[in-house]
Amino acid sequence: MSSRPARATLATIAEAAGVSIATVSKVVNGRDDVSPGTRAMVEELLRQHYYTGRGGSRQTTIEVVFAGPLAAYSNEVMEGVLQAAAEPGVSVMLSKGRGASTATAWALAVAKAGRCAVISVSNEMTPEESTALARANVPLVVVDPLTPAGADVTSVGSTNYAGGTTAAEHLLSLGHTRLAYLGGDAEAGCNQARWQGFRATLEAAGYPVAPKLAQHLTFRYAAGLNGGGALLDSPNPPTAVFAGSDEIAVGLIEACRRRGLRVPEDVSVIGFDDTQLAEFCSPPLTVVRQPLREMGRVAVRTALQLAAGASVDSHHVELSTSLVVRASTAPPRR
Known part of the structure; x- marks a missing residue:
């Protein structure tokens, strides 16, 4: 770099x-x-020239930018950010991004406010914003970028493709052969990676996902409730569903409840994230766990490293996912 x-x-x-x-x-x-x-x-x-003044307090505060309302996923990432920031005594400022400002005006405001770096969480950081921050001499680290970050943008994510593969292998091992995918935003890079890993594994096993059983909506609860309802109401519904987030999975479980279907007796559900929702829902959710808090910690450490003028070994870091089996998956009914 x-x-x-x-x-x-x-x-x-x-x-x-x-x-x-x-x-x-x-x-x-x-x-x-x-x-x-x-x-x-x-x-x-x-x-x-992106003049920002002396910037005497630039090494004390990181600005964390979120897109949309805070949810279980972003809360987990934020926990990791706060833990890592507390160690060197760094302050954290939360924001929703630049709003109506131009990219240049926003970047200059961030720099003049003394931010030593910006961390963007699941946010569509435009090339104009990235360039403006670079010209204002403010390092940027993106957590779980919606679109693949370029070589000039440092990012932190997880092994989403491997996570999709893990979900498929778990459901296949239980004996499911008619499976569905209920994912997030179609253009999101993490969603595409999870879907591709899931689909490729099932196709290799000889059980491809039927076109009508693959939906790409949002990562929110409503997608599980409404999109999941459509899957369950199809003429030949799936016996197992891989949800692209915990929120989607919880919405899907509620859609099952409204139809008198039991999880996992009638439908197995596996989520992705391993937020507190996974433990609190009924039944407790089997998930592909991505280390959200560690992703937040790595983002802070990387941002501080860049703020100090040091280079990083890689512009993109992927942390490993893993399977956590709870009570929402079981063999299909014979």
Whole structure:
């Protein structure tokens, strides 16, 4: 990985504007003894060079950006972030991203606020935002990127493809041959990896998923309730369903309950994540566990490493998934 770009200084702006450092300082500090034309020129150069000031507190605060409402998944990641940040005494600021601001304005605001880095959790960080943060000299680490991150963006995820394979192997070992997939957003990279691992394993075993038994909706509870209901109401419903998240799985279990179906006696359900929902739901949920807290911890450690000007060994880190068997899966009824 390349080192971070040098931060613009008053001297940098003064040289580009052809004025003195004192004049640039006056503009930065809001002094009124600068002509309107010179002020406008200097302000534009400040934006172009992503000038953020001295940034004396830049090593103390990480901004964590979430997309959508906080849920069981994001709470687990946040626990890991807070644990890792507490060790070196780093503060954590939560936000919903740039909102209506332009990418440049948001990145400059983040830098001027003294953030040493940004961690984006399951958020669609646009190329414009990534570039703006880089120009503002603010490192970015993406957790579970919705789309594959480029080589210039550092990211942390889990072995989603292997997780899909694990789910398929577990259900096949129980004797299920008519299986369904109820996943999250179709364009999400993690969803596609889980689905591809699941599908490939079943096809290799000679039990491909019927087209009508594969749905890609959202990672939320409503997808399990409504999409799961559609699967259960199909003419030849599945005996087992792999849900792309714990929230989907819990919604699916409720859809079964409303139809008088029992889990796992009538339908086996396996989730993905291993949040607290997996233990709290009834029956307790069999899951492919991804180490969400560790993903948060790795993201913080990586962000601090980049903030210190160090390079990282890989721009993308994948942590291993594993199977946790509870009470929501069983052999199909004969």
